[in-house]
Amino acid sequence: MKLTPLDIRQKRFEAALRGFSKREVEAFLELIAGEFEEVVKENIGLKEELKRTQLRLEQHLERERTLQETMVTAQRISEDMKAAAKKEAEIILADAEHQAEKIVHGAHQRLVQVVEDINELKRQRTQFESQVRSVVDAHQKLLETFSGRTFADKDYARVEDNVAYLTQKKAQSGE
Template sequence: MLTSNDIAKQRFDHAAFGGYKSDEVDAFLNEVANSFEELEEQNAVLLKKLEVLAEKLEEYRSDEESLRSALLGAQKLGDSVVRESKAKAELIIREANVKAERLIAGAHDQVEKEKLVYVRLQKDVASFKSKLLATYKQHLELISSLPDQINKEKAQAAAEKASESATAKEPEPTEEKQEAVSEEEAQATDFTARPEPKEGDYAEHDYEEPAPKAAKDSLPHRDTEEIVKKSPYADEYYEDFSDDEEGHGDGAPSSSNKKKSKFGTLKFGAGYDLKRE
């Protein structure tokens, strides 16, 4: 390939006849050399540009690969994130369902326990109520039996005293004392023969204590204390008791030898008089 320098140095031989003028040929060669030199320079510039473009193309190709790999990685990451999110959501829902079932089961168990406690409390209350009613009825029976014993003791004491006084004063008892003794014995027999109260009688009918008939002769206050002494609740009412009654020829108990009640003087019995209040 010719260069501009080869064209400028090219020389021709002189012809003998009819040749070209040397000056014109040299001028043309110079012009051709200059044009060829410009073309070479342009070609060099184009080559440089082509090299730059080729480098850029390689860069773009490498970037394209990286972008493609990045896109694929992002797509894979997105898919994995979606899968993990779905798996976590399913796990959370499953755990929430299990926890809810446990809470519901625990609530049901607690309700059943509370029901059992409620039933047991009802049974305890019913048992306590029945025991309390039974105790109350026993106390009522004990209280209702006190007048019977007192009247019986009064009748016996009146009969004994009437018989003693009749024996000491008269050979035969008077009609008035016989009537009094008969009334006392009839009253004692009536209270003794009375049937014991059954369960439920106190709830349906109010108990009315019959008024005891007054005896002709008053009995000493010791009779009531003898009855209370025989009661199983005597220890709860008395603090101290002494049976020593020496020095009393008339048989009446002294005030120092009587039992002292924790609740004060008993306001009932043969020795109690309402007029003293």
């Protein structure tokens, strides 16, 4: 049973012979009721303050949970961003390696083509030198043919001999 200040004020005692002084008992009861009223008011105030404090505590706990969730989410996002950045870096690196391979392959193809072109030019040079030698040899033989006594030279010599013979005969007959 809860006792209120009003209960204390309304409490009445039976009168007994040689009992306590009614006025003193009522004054003491009034004093106790006043004190008890103060205690009850203080208790109510403390309970209200406790409720407010508990409400603030719940709000702080809720904020703390929210902050923890936010931190966990931020950490997860950070890890996801790191993973995405790492994956993107790997993709960029793979693409760069692929581009480098293409460049090296292209340079190798170009080198092979240049070597083939050089070999073709060497072959053409050798062929040209051979053709020039053939032409030079043919002209050399032609020159050699012209420098020796030719059939025409021999015929001309015979014609000269004949002309000299005829001139001499004419000179002898007309002399």
